[in-house]
Amino acid sequence: MINEKRLEQQLRTFERILLSYKFEEPLSRFLTSYYKQNRQMGSNDRRVASRLLYNYFRLGKGLQDLSILTRLAISEFLCTSSSDFIALIEPKLIPYIEESLDKKLSYLEKEYKFSINTVFPLIDKVSNMIDLDRFILGHFKQPDLFIRIHSGQEETVKRALKENGIDYNEISKNSLSFVNGSQLDKIKSIQGKYEVQDLSSQKTGNLFKAVDSESWWDACAGSGGKSILLKQLHSGVKLLVSDSRNTILRNLDSRLANSNITEYRRKIIDLTKNPVSVLSNELFDGIILDIPCSGSGTWGRSPEGMTSFSEEKLKYYSDLQRQIIENVIKHIRPGKPLIYITCSIYKQENEDQVAFLETKGFKLEEMTYFEGTADRADTLFAARLVAI
Numbered sequence: 126m127i128n129e130k131r132l133e134q135q136l137r138t139f140e141r142i143l144l145s146y147k148f149e150e151p152l153s154r155f156l157t158s159y160y161k162q163n164r165q166m167g168s169n170d171r172r173v174a175s176r177l178l179y180n181y182f183r184l185g186k187g188l189q190d191l192s193i194l195t196r197l198a199i200s201e202f203l204c205t206s207s208s209d210f211i212a213l214i215e216p217k218l219i220p221y222i223e224e225s226l227d228k229k230l231s232y233l234e235k236e237y238k239f240s241i242n243t244v245f246p247l248i249d250k251v252s253n254m255i256d257l258d259r260f261i262l263g264h265f266k267q268p269d270l271f272i273r274i275h276s277g278q279e280e281t282v283k284r285a286l287k288e289n290g291i292d293y294n295e296i297s298k299n300s301l302s303f304v305n306g307s308q309l310d311k312i313k314s315i316q317g318k319y320e321v322q323d324l325s326s327q328k329t330g331n332l333f334k335a336v337d338s339e340s341w342w343d344a345c346a347g348s349g350g351k352s353i354l355l356k357q358l359h360s361g362v363k364l365l366v367s368d369s370r371n372t373i374l375r376n377l378d379s380r381l382a383n384s385n386i387t388e389y390r391r392k393i394i395d396l397t398k399n400p401v402s403v404l405s406n407e408l409f410d411g412i413i414l415d416i417p418c419s420g421s422g423t424w425g426r427s428p429e430g431m432t433s434f435s436e437e438k439l440k441y442y443s444d445l446q447r448q449i450i451e452n453v454i455k456h457i458r459p460g461k462p463l464i465y466i467t468c469s470i471y472k473q474e475n476e477d478q479v480a481f482l483e484t485k486g487f488k489l490e491e492m493t494y495f496e497g498t499a500d501r502a503d504t505l506f507a508a509r510l511v512a513i
């Protein structure tokens with residue numbers, strides 16, 4: 126029996142949270158602090174509010190002329206096969222709710238003049254190397270959670286997961302996927318034996334091709350995802366990690382320690398400035414440049430990004446990337462590789478930056494999009510260029 130009063134309350138909570146969210150931080154972080162400040166909300170109300178907000182943002186920039194609640198009903202319609210909220214807000218959708226996504230889309234096209242091409246921002250700027258239709262449709266499903274198991278720990282981790290009743294899908298010997306929200310961190314015995322890392326991010330390691338004893342610089346190391354990957358693939362590599370943010374490097378320290386990686390140098394470097402004062406004339410045998418970007422290949426996880434993105438923001442990122450590139454490339458040894466990585470699907474942040482690097486004395490060896498949609502993973506871009 127549907128409790129209409131309860132559903133209406135939940136809709137009001139959804140609207141209240143939506144209107145107080147100003148896109149100043151990721152939705153996930155905003156919700157965590159919102160729930161902390163609103164402790165009267167029970168766990169079920171929080172779960173429902175989060176689901177409604179995430180589904181709502183999956184409609185991106187689509188049907189912006191309609192009311193918030195009608196848009197919510199339509200996004201629930203596209204993301205789920207059963208929703209009491211639709212019956213309350215837009216009951217005419219109910220007969221079609223169990224149809225395939227394709228059929229739902231043609232119905233919406235007819236009834237609401239909805240076009241799938243309005244969901245994702247700036248689609249004319251998406252690389253033509255991307256399968257655009259598949260990519261956009263992927264945004265109506267939440268991506269999975271992925272881990273990379275440390276070499277030699279595969280059996281221990283899989284056994285512990287089975288013992289704890291956590292279902293997984295085996296992608297390869299050491300890559301597993303889980304339904305999002307699986308609580309792996311509750312299993313203490315496997316901590317330090319795996320990394321949470323998106324599948325496409327794991328694949329960027331194929332481009333490193335480092336040689337033990339070489340000296341590498343992870344120039345935008347963040348919390349260390351690529352550094353750990355590099356050291357686990359090529360343990361003899363001498364590693365420098367840097368980032369402009371000290372707080373994230375503290376996070377990196379604990380992640381690397383957790384993975385038993387203790388030998389590395391670490392510096393705070395803001396790459397919008399010339400790093401010569403910190404690095405002097407040091408040259409590296411390899412540089413990983415996992416550069417700040419729009420994040421547009423990961424908006425399946427953070428769909429609010431689709432609503433708030435704009436042409437100005439794209440320009441901001443591509444200008445920032447050029448500035449960072451100019452400052453980094455002085456430190457590569459001739460004949461050695463720069464691995465350029467983004468989690469963006471915009472050409473301006475990817476192929477165009479590769480072309481820019483080519484004008485700066487680099488030769489492109491390979492570039493690829495790791496398209497994650499079919500595996501419910503993120504989409505990343507990576508290029509391997511060698512300094513001439």
Ligand SMILES: C[S@@+](CC[C@H](N)C(=O)[O-])C[C@H]1O[C@@H](n2cnc3c(N)ncnc32)[C@H](O)[C@@H]1O
Binds near residue numbers: 352415416
């Ligand atoms: C895509 S993230 C890196 C993710 C990381 N490599 C990983 O695999 O976990 C980009 C990083 O660039 C850093 N960053 C942003 N602006 C920067 C700047 N001006 N100089 C250096 N790093 C910067 C951010 O702090 C962020 O950690």
